[in-house]
Amino acid sequence: MARIHGVQSDQAGARVKLVYWFMRAGMKKLTGREAAHGSGIEPIEIWAHQPKMMTGMGKFQQAVRKGNTVEERLKYLVELKGAQVIGCEFCVDLGSQIARNSGLSDAELLALPRYRQSELFTAREKLALDYTVAVMRTPVEVADELFARMREQFTDEQLVEITALLTVVNLDRFNAAFGVGSAGFSEGMVRVPPDRPADHPSQLARIA
Secondary structure, three states, rough: OOOOOOOOOOHHHHHHHHHHHHHHHHHHHHHHHOOOOOOOHHHHHHOOOOOHHHHHHHHHHHHHHOOOOHHHHHHHHHHHHHHHEEEEEEEEHHHHHHHHHOOOOHHHHHHHHHHHOOOOHHHHHHHHHHHHHHHHHHOOOOOOHHHHHHHHHHHHHHHHHHHHHHHHHHHHHHHHHOOOOOOOOEEEOOOOOOOOOOOOOOOOOOOO
8 A cells, every 4th residue: 555545536627537537548558458456547646636746747758658759668668677776566566467467478577577597588688778777876877988888789769768757767666765666567477576675575577
């Protein structure tokens, strides 16, 4: 359960209710499933305490996600890895199912935490995942050498799209700070476990 309650539909204004409707429909389309726990849009319900912020955040995300210079598979990998680094329970659950519904295999999801040792990802994908980890660290640790290698593989337009997507993923800290848990989109299936400090054991990659 999150640390604060979100704005429920019967308490929301007309515009917020409309956002809720579109978000639920969008989640169903992306995941192919209903949430197993709660509304499935709990982060949005918490954002709804500040409707103008919720709207602005949504417009920014929508603009970034309309980028089309980077292949979808790579974007799913980068976004899911970024959410894992942050340790957002809600995001890795949702992201795992979106990635699976978009063609990633269970083996690839299980390999993502140790992508460097896996043969399931290309050298280009591993480079983008190295960049993801470096960007999502606090403070950011993108070394000149890493960025130079990225420029060899990606155009300036692609670099902006990938980095903007990671900026969107960084908003997942909102969910982590409020303790928003899994909605169960990957319930009963493989999902990427969120990163946890050493004194907080990671959850199993396969959950009941």
